[in-house]
Amino acid sequence: MANQQLFLGIDCGTQGTKAVILDARSGQVLGQGAAAHSLISGANGRREQDTAQWLEAFTLATHRALLAANVDGRTILGIGVSGQQHGLVLLDDRGQVLRPAKLWCDTESTPENDRLLAHLGGEKGSLERLGIVIAPGYTVSKLLWTKEQHPEVFARIARILLPHDYLNYWLTGRSCSEYGDASGTGYFNVRTRQWDLQLLRDIDPTGRLQAALPELIDAHQPVGTILPGIAEHLGINPKALVSSGGGDNMMGAIGTGNIKPGAITMSLGSSGTVYAYAEQANVSPDASVATFCSSSGGWLPLICTMNLTNATGAIRELFELDIEAFNALVAQAPIGADGMCMLPFLNGERVPALPHASGSLLGLTMTNLTRANLCRAVVEGTTFGLRYGLDLLRQNGLQSRSICLIGGGSKSPVWRQIVADIMNTPVICTEQSEAAALGAAIQAAWCKSWANGHEDSLAVLCERCVKLDLASETLPIAANVAACQQAYERYQQHVATL
Template identity: 85%
Template sequence: MANQQLFLGIDCGTQGTKALVLDATSGQVLGLGAAAHSMISGPNGCREQDTGEWLEAFTQATRQALANAGVDGQAILGIGVSGQQHGLVLLDEQDQVLRPAKLWCDTETTPENDRLLAHLGGESGSLARLGVVIAPGYTVSKLLWTREQHPQVFNRIARILLPHDFLNHWLTGRHCTEYGDASGTGYFNVRTRQWDESLLSHIDPSGRLQSALPELIEAHQPVGRILPAIAAHLGINPDAVVASGGGDNMMGAIGTGNIQPGVITMSLGSSGTVYAYAAEPVVSPQPSVATFCSSSGGWLPLICTMNLTNATGAVRELLALDIDAFNTLVTEAPIGAEGVCMLPFLNGERVPALPHATGSLLGLTTTNLTRANLCRAVVEGTTFGLRYGLDLLRANGLQAQSIRLIGGGSKSPVWRQIVADIMDTTVICTEQSEAAALGAAIQAAWCQSGAQHGLAELCERCVKLDPASETRPVAAHVAASQQAYERYRQHVATL
């Protein structure tokens, strides 16, 4: 056991914080911990969180993971932090948090985003200037909103941080960020990897925002060492190195070994994401494709759908089914659900780009309106949205031999087969479903070693695929799924 090299990976998400202890020598995950966060929801799509809850959950999850692994916290060599992207944390001159963090899923700033997009010259102007199309979830509209709704808070801003930057600051006292998470702010140029300071002066000509920006560091650079008081509080080694960290999608890419071209990661969570590594910033002309930077030194073109397990869950609850009964019904219905098609846009939709859409059931007749067809239609409908996004990524030159599946939906063999058939690609799950926390721990090992240990070598050892989950497309299913997908596309076109 003497040659163990222990690292802590933290993933601070919307629902809660996960912690994971990784032995980078054997590649084994030794223990896990978790603690929940609550959400502050208000009118007009306000979604915020109290940053103090993140710190409590970080502490609780870390102590639980160490106990679960049966390891001494003094043996931890490094910590990596993954955070939900786009959130806004504002600090004053004394590094005190000024107000609750506005989150990625907050839509209260839609009017501000619309005005900023118009200032940039619409979608094409935003793509040309930043390499991404700013959306209401991004950080930039939250700054304009703060200026207009909370001028007294705005006037006290000394630091602008993203959730993972804030946690790194708590750990080390430093204000910095890395390119992956920075690329989701909406005031960062993903091609040149620089802040767009003139966009910030448009929001506030005084220059306050530019001077509040964190320092940019490279993915392989550590932020620094953990502060002695925080080390004592968490019960870990005061010499532990804190890695650059990154956004949850960037860390999920590392945690699925998606750090070179040829792999696609697909996450089946409450929302769905599809992303792949790119060595160059080839910006898609499609506004739905976000060409973010990766947290491993390259780029990470990504699409996100707003409706996935939230839609399947809604149908499950409506019919009062548990997961097994739901999956059984899905398999009882034929591919295409006998013509029943669900457009599952319960939250509006980002891909296809229909922000004001609502959900609908189409193609119903007296004979095909069955529970099985409804269950099948919602799984197919959500998966068609991911196929739509994958087609956009493929049109931009991404190739993949296989899809690595993560997220709650990936645990269902039925859903895995549907994904394989609709995408016409082999799918496989990673053994560790907490891909973002694992990616953060792997990145910590990379940063702590002074990047001597290549990231590829670490991923090779620490990211394990689950051979039992490998699911190949069935030719007859692929043809039938393609027909159903074309019908979905026709229905979407009428919106």
């Protein structure tokens, strides 16, 4: 056992926290654990979380993973944390959290975002200045919202952290941010990799926000060593190194080996994401493409759709179907669902850019209105949104030789075939479906390796630790591709009328 090199990877998501124990020497995941979070939902699109839940779930998931792996926590050499992007965690000068964290899926700050976007000179001005177009989910509008809705909280802000930054702060007592997650704040320039301090001064001339910013560090730099009390609480080695960590998409890229051009990662989670590695910050003229920084030293152009398994789940619940019964119905229906088309914009939508849209069902007739067609239509409709985004990435010069599928939806063979056919690209899953938690563990091994004088490059670690599930490989079927293309064109026509 002495030749193992054990790392803990944590992914703090919207639904819960996942933990994996990785042996970076053999590349094997030895055990995993999970614990759930709940959401605070309210009118106007409020979506918040109590950060104390994250700490409880972190602890529980870690204990469960150590138990499943049957290893002693004192042998853990390092910890990497992946967190949901864009969320806002505010601390006072004693390090106490001031209010619940506002999440990526919160749209309550839409009016503030509209005003900030106008201030930047619209989409074009935002792209020129920051390299991204700020959206209501980003952190910057949440700051302005806090100032206007909760001035008493705003007056006490001493630290502004993203969810993964906050967990790193809890682990180490140090306030830092890494370029990948920082690039989703809306007050960060992705080309120069620096905070846009002027934008924060425009929101608050006193300089309070600027003073509350975390220090920026490189992806391979550790935040520090775990605090003794937290190490004891988690049952972890008190010398464990905490890596820079990153946003869930950046960590998912590492966890799928997406660290050089040519690979595309597609996540079928509650929201859908498509992203690829780029060596330069080629900012797309299309506002829907977010040219974030990666957490491996490059850039990570990304599109995100707001409706994926949350939409398929809504139809499943409507018909009271379990996953298997739902998939069986999807498989029964023909491609194009007999002409039924669903625009699954139950949450509004980011890609295509229709923030105020709601969902709709089109092309219904007396003969095609069946449960199977409706199940098929929601899977196709959500996947068409990802195709729309993939086309935008391709127009920006990204090559896609194959697509690596992750997230809950990737476990469905039916859905994998639909993705392969709609994208006309081979699809494969990784053995480890918790790609973000795995990526965080790999990044922790990379940080430790840097500290030891470059034993292993990130590429070597990814090669060793990211394993493809060859049984999941799914190739496009020519006849299906043609039928899917027709259905996709119909979807595009429907979208155009909105």
